[in-house]
Amino acid sequence: MDFASFLIQTLNSLQYGLLLFLVASGLTLVFGIMGIINLAHGSFYMIGAYLAFVLASATGSLFMAILLGIPLALIFGAFLEWALFAHLYKRDHLEQVLLTFGLILIFEELRSLLVGDEVHGVDIPAMFSGSIQLSEVLSYPVYRLVISAVCIVLAVALYFVIQRTRLGMMIRAGNHDRTMVEALGININMIYRVVFALGVALAALAGMLASPISSVFPNMGSHVLIISFVIVVIGGIGSVWGALAAALIVGFADTFGKVLLPELSGMVVYIVMAGVLLWRPEGIFKKG
Amino acid sequence: MTTTFKHIRNIALATTFAAAGLTSAQAADKVKVGFMLPYTGTYASLGNAITNGFKQYVAENGGKLGGREIEYYTVDDESDPAKATENANKLVKRDKVDLLVGTVHSGVALAMAKVARENKTLLIVPNAGADEITGPLCAPNVFRSSFSAWQPSYAMGEVMAKKGLKKVVTVTWKYSFGLQSVEGFKEAFEKGGGKVAKDMTLPFPNVEFQPFLTEIASIKPDAVFVFFAGAGAAKFVKDYAAAGLNKSIPLYGPGFLTDGNLDAMGDAGKGVQTTLHYADSLDHPKDKSFRLAYVKSYKQQPDVYAVQGYDAAQLYQAGLAAAGGDASKQDVVIKGMEAAKIDSPRGAFTLSKAHNPVQDIYLREVQGGQNKVISTAVKGLSDPARGCKL
Numbered sequence: 182m183d184f185a186s187f188l189i190q191t192l193n194s195l196q197y198g199l200l201l202f203l204v205a206s207g208l209t210l211v212f213g214i215m216g217i218i219n220l221a222h223g224s225f226y227m228i229g230a231y232l233a234f235v236l237a238s239a240t241g242s243l244f245m246a247i248l249l250g251i252p253l254a255l256i257f258g259a260f261l262e263w264a265l266f267a268h269l270y271k272r273d274h275l276e277q278v279l280l281t282f283g284l285i286l287i288f289e290e291l292r293s294l295l296v297g298d299e300v301h302g303v304d305i306p307a308m309f310s311g312s313i314q315l316s317e318v319l320s321y322p323v324y325r326l327v328i329s330a331v332c333i334v335l336a337v338a339l340y341f342v343i344q345r346t347r348l349g350m351m352i353r354a355g356n357h358d359r360t361m362v363e364a365l366g367i368n369i370n371m372i373y374r375v376v377f378a379l380g381v382a383l384a385a386l387a388g389m390l391a392s393p394i395s396s397v398f399p400n401m402g403s404h405v406l407i408i409s410f411v412i413v414v415i416g417g418i419g420s421v422w423g424a425l426a427a428a429l430i431v432g433f434a435d436t437f438g439k440v441l442l443p444e445l446s447g448m449v450v451y452i453v454m455a456g457v458l459l460w461r462p463e464g465i466f467k468k469g
Numbered sequence: 470m471t472t473t474f475k476h477i478r479n480i481a482l483a484t485t486f487a488a489a490g491l492t493s494a495q496a497a498d499k500v501k502v503g504f505m506l507p508y509t510g511t512y513a514s515l516g517n518a519i520t521n522g523f524k525q526y527v528a529e530n531g532g533k534l535g536g537r538e539i540e541y542y543t544v545d546d547e548s549d550p551a552k553a554t555e556n557a558n559k560l561v562k563r564d565k566v567d568l569l570v571g572t573v574h575s576g577v578a579l580a581m582a583k584v585a586r587e588n589k590t591l592l593i594v595p596n597a598g599a600d601e602i603t604g605p606l607c608a609p610n611v612f613r614s615s616f617s618a619w620q621p622s623y624a625m626g627e628v629m630a631k632k633g634l635k636k637v638v639t640v641t642w643k644y645s646f647g648l649q650s651v652e653g654f655k656e657a658f659e660k661g662g663g664k665v666a667k668d669m670t671l672p673f674p675n676v677e678f679q680p681f682l683t684e685i686a687s688i689k690p691d692a693v694f695v696f697f698a699g700a701g702a703a704k705f706v707k708d709y710a711a712a713g714l715n716k717s718i719p720l721y722g723p724g725f726l727t728d729g730n731l732d733a734m735g736d737a738g739k740g741v742q743t744t745l746h747y748a749d750s751l752d753h754p755k756d757k758s759f760r761l762a763y764v765k766s767y768k769q770q771p772d773v774y775a776v777q778g779y780d781a782a783q784l785y786q787a788g789l790a791a792a793g794g795d796a797s798k799q800d801v802v803i804k805g806m807e808a809a810k811i812d813s814p815r816g817a818f819t820l821s822k823a824h825n826p827v828q829d830i831y832l833r834e835v836q837g838g839q840n841k842v843i844s845t846a847v848k849g850l851s852d853p854a855r856g857c858k859l
Contacts, residue, residue, distance in 0.1 A: 186687040193679040298513050300700040302707070302733035312713060319686030320713035325679075394708070395676065396733050398700030399511050404674060436680040439671060447643065447672030 182440065189315055190436055196325050198432020199332035200391060204405050205412040205424045206339060207383030213419015214356045214376050217266060218277045221284040222409060223402030225381045229254060229388025231292060234301050234397045243306045247389050251382055258381025262374045270373070289400065298399050303392040328390050335383075339421050352376060356419065411450060415457045417464025426465055430457075499540035500789065500796045503566030505556055505581060506595075508545040511699065512573045514729070515774045516545075519595045521767050522778025523570065526786070529762065534782065535789020537796070542566055546577050553580035561590045567796035568593065568785055573774075575599035575618075575646055582611050591788075591799060595781040596774060600649050603825035605856030609803055612824040614781040614811075616746050617852040618646050621723035622653035624830035624846040625694065625744040629654075629721060630661020634691040637663060640681055640705075641696040643670035650696040650723055658694075666690050676704045682712045693718055698725035703733040710737035724748075724833065724840065728773060731838050738835040744846050747773040747815045748831045749839040759814040771814075780813045784820075787811070823854035 182190070208222045232253065236246035265284075269277050304310075305324045312320040343349035354362045355372050363369050388401075395401065412431055416423030431450055438449030445452075457465065504523070506516035520543075527539055542564045544556045553576070560566045561584055569585055569592045572578050578597030585592035586608045594602055594611070598618040602611065629637065637658065641647035647670070655665055666688055669681050685693060693714075697705045702725065709715055715737075724745025731738055759779065763771040784806050791805025792798040810819050811826075818828040832846040 183687060186683055189683045189686075190680055193683060197677055197679065293509070293513070298511065300703050300730045300733040302703065302735050304735070312711060314713070316686055318689060318714060318717045319683065320711075322711040324711075394704070394711070396700050396703045396707070396730075398703075398733075401700070404676070435677060439669070439677075439680045440684050443669055446670065447675075 185316055189319065189321075190440060191433075192321070194433040194436040195429065196329045196432075197436060198429035199329045199336075200387065201405075201408060201412060201431055202425050202428035203332050203335060203387040203390070204384055205409040205416070205428055206336070206421055207380035207387075208409045209413045209416065209419055209421065209424045210376055210383075211380040212413055214352055215266075215270070215373055217269065217377075218274050218281065219380070220278060220281040220406065221288065222281075222380070222384055223404070223406030224285050224288040225254070225258075225384035225402070226388040226391075226405050227292065227400075227402035228257075228288060229385030230303075230392040230395070230397045230401060231296055231388075232385065233389035233392040234303050235296065237303050237392075243303060243389075243393065247386070250389050251386060254382040254385035255378045257385075258378035259374050261381070262377040266377060267370065267373070285402070288402075292399065301397040303397060305393040322394075324393060328394075331390060335386075336421070336425055343421060348372075348375070408450070411454050413464075415454055415464055417461075417466040420464070420466035423464055423466030427457075500534060500537045500568070500794075501540050501542060501564060501566040502534075502568045502570060502785075503542040503544070503560035503564055505544045505546050505560055505569060505571035505577075507548045507573050508543070510548055512548050515573045515596065518772055518774035519570075519573070519778035519781070521763070522771065522775035522780075523595075523782045525759075525763055525766060525775070526779045526782035528766070530782075530786060534786045535792065535794040535796075537789065537794045546572050546574070548572075548574040548577060550574070550576035550580060553577040554584055557581045557584040561585070561588050567591065570595055570778075570781055572597055575602075578602060579606065582606055582608070585611055589799070591785075591802065593781040593784060595777045598646060598649075600852070600855075603821070603823040603852060603857060604854055607823045607854065607857035607859050609859065610799065612784060612806060612820070614784055614826065615777040616828070617825050618649035619653035619852050620825075620828070620850055621744045621746065621830055622650040622696070623657045624832075624850055625721055625723060626654040626657025626659075626663075627661060628742075628744060628832055628846045629692060629694070630658050630663045635663055636666050636690045637692050637694055638667050638669065638685055638688055638690045639665060639694045639696075640669045640671075640678075640685075642673040642675075642701070644673045647673070647696045651694070654694050674701055676701050678705055678708045679712075682708060682714060685714060685718065686712070690718060693720050695720065695722045695726060697722070698728075699730060700733070702726045703730040706734050706741060707737040715740070724773070727833075727835050727840055731835065731840075734835075741835045742843070743833050743835075743840065744830050745773065745833060745840075746826070746828045746830055747776055748833045748842040750841045751814070751816070751831075752842075753814065753816055755812055755816075756814040773815075776814045780811055780815075780818075780826075783811050783813070784809060821851045821854060822859050823852065823857040824859070825852045825854065827851040 211219050232250040233246045237243045309324040309327050312322045314320045412427040416427030434449045434453045439446045508516050546556050569590050573596045575597040592611045594613040596615045600617050639651045720741050724743040726743050787809030788802035788806035792801040816829050818826045821827050829848050830846045830850050832843045833840040834843050
């Protein structure tokens with residue numbers, strides 16, 4: 182591999198890792214703070230992509246689709262928390278797995294009934310549809326760089342909200358001791374609802390942003406679900422920074438694995454996961 | 470005018486066959502046809518197209534095959550190999566079908582072929598391309614109305630070698646159909662003097678192609694051969710165009726790359742050349758009448774899967790007619806099917822000794838949202854049926 186290729190592969194790794202972070206951050210919040218194993222997280226990614234497809238077809242613009250889609254995803258998440266997940270906090274993980282697995286089947290079936298089983302494309306917004314010439318024959322789509330930029334902004338915003346705001350303080354406290362927070366007069370149910378809605382919206386946003394480059398197709402959520410769990414486990418459950426670091430590690434492992442170890446390309450990510458867990462069984466960023 | 474004629478002809482045919490059928494012992498019973506196809510999930514639309522195509526032919530044939538009325542049994546195979554044996558047994562053992570038709574997914578079809586061999590049930594595979602079905606696992610009672618993975622890819626190897634391309638990179642998902650496609654391609658391409666610079670694979674159904682595109686740009690081959698299908702194929706073609714590679718390094722592949730997903734690709738697909746046993750603009754009269762009738766019945770355009778279903782019915786018609794409508798005379802039915810010349814919308818074809826179509830493979834190019842025929846890549850291409858002892 183020459184140096185130019187190496188640099189471009191590094192860019193590929195970063196870009197892929199950042200998109201994975203966007204999906205996994207919602208999962209790690211819901212899993213870490215609320216203790217919910219949410220197998221339906223991939224479905225929210227799928228729903229986001231289909232929302233982008235339907236809304237972009239209706240409004241003619243992906244921007245409008247995302248502007249409309251985010252509040253819809255927040256409302257949808259809050260509704261699900263109120264109707265279903267709120268009843269599960271005191272139950273064990275098996276019941277959460279059953280419920281969320283059932284949700285996957287329901288969402289896929291609804292998707293099939295409402296939008297059909299065809300593969301759809303979403304247009305890249307005109308202003309980002311260009312590309313930058315990197316080498317003689319290779320150029321890099323601007324839209325991929327835009328996605329990376331959005332992911333970085335969101336990572337910083339998430340950090341700020343959780344570490345520096347009153348809401349973030351309540352979330353962290355709720356994570357630590359639910360009963361104590363309730364005793365202090367904070368409406369913990371509302372906090373959980375906000376966190377869950379945020380998790381759903383992050384997954385849906387990832388689906389909306391990725392829809393122009395990944396296409397929109399049945400079962401697309403299951404592809405990202407497994408890799409998201411890998412990231413959450415490597416990064417340390419509930420840690421946003423951990424998810425960021427782990428997503429980048431997975432991005433690099435996957436990209437360079439494909440090029441340097443083509444025979445093992447499917448396994449590299451899992452070998453890395455096994456290595457990290459041997460070194461730190463709680464994940465990279467899990468404290469105490 | 471033509472339809473009236475056809476109608477009369479069909480009635481005449483049906484009467485002849487019905488008369489022949491009366492002599493057999495079970496003339497009163499209907500022939501049992503069991504569809505084991507995907508009716509839910511990713512491949513649902515393919516399963517429906519195959520079913521529609523089959524029923525289309527039966528309708529054209531006066532609602533009968535070999536002069537006998539047909540009773541359908543259906544099982545949704547969900548494209549799940551784990552449930553395949555159980556599902557096939559439902560049709561074979563419980564419903565005791567005379568003919569089993571299925572399926573799309575190769576892994577499921579391999580399990581079906583096993584059940585069919587063990588129970589000596591007649592099986593027509595209307596899509597799944599795994600080479601093994603008409604290769605090492607071939608059997609007197611197992612037929613295929615579609616293609617083998619080897620066929621379109623081998624044809625593409627010849628086409629690319631003839632174009633004078635020397636250095637090629639291949640990319641595919643690492644599962645049997647993809648690997649068989651790449652092998653078929655290499656066989657013809659290397660025979661024609663070409664060289665494969667690098668084979669790249671990724672696990673199914675992973676679609677993160679960016680590292681490969683960078684690698685392709687650094688190798689700078691004359692062309693790229695890929696096997697992908699469905700949504701993954703749409704994404705690959707789009708990513709390839711977004712990376713600007715389509716301007717300097719042309720992209721080729723078997724037809725699945727651009728079938729059923731052209732809308733999702735948009736402009737990125739323009740100019741991509743593929744090889745397959747069917748295309749959107751064939752000039753056969755048979756294809757035109759088939760398309761007209763299909764659109765009339767189902768209010769949508771037929772695709773290659775509908776053709777394969779249609780031909781499965783034609784194939785069984787040939788066998789049943791030879792046996793005078795008596796499905797229980799399986800030896801005679803099989804002989805009739807082996808000898809049949811199928812007047813398919815794709816162009817007439819016969820069957821090889823291993824029961825795979827010997828057929829023309831077309832070179833197509835994506836133009837205006839369609840797979841337009843450019844030329845016939847290979848005439849009468851027969852799968853080598855390696856490992857088949859028939």
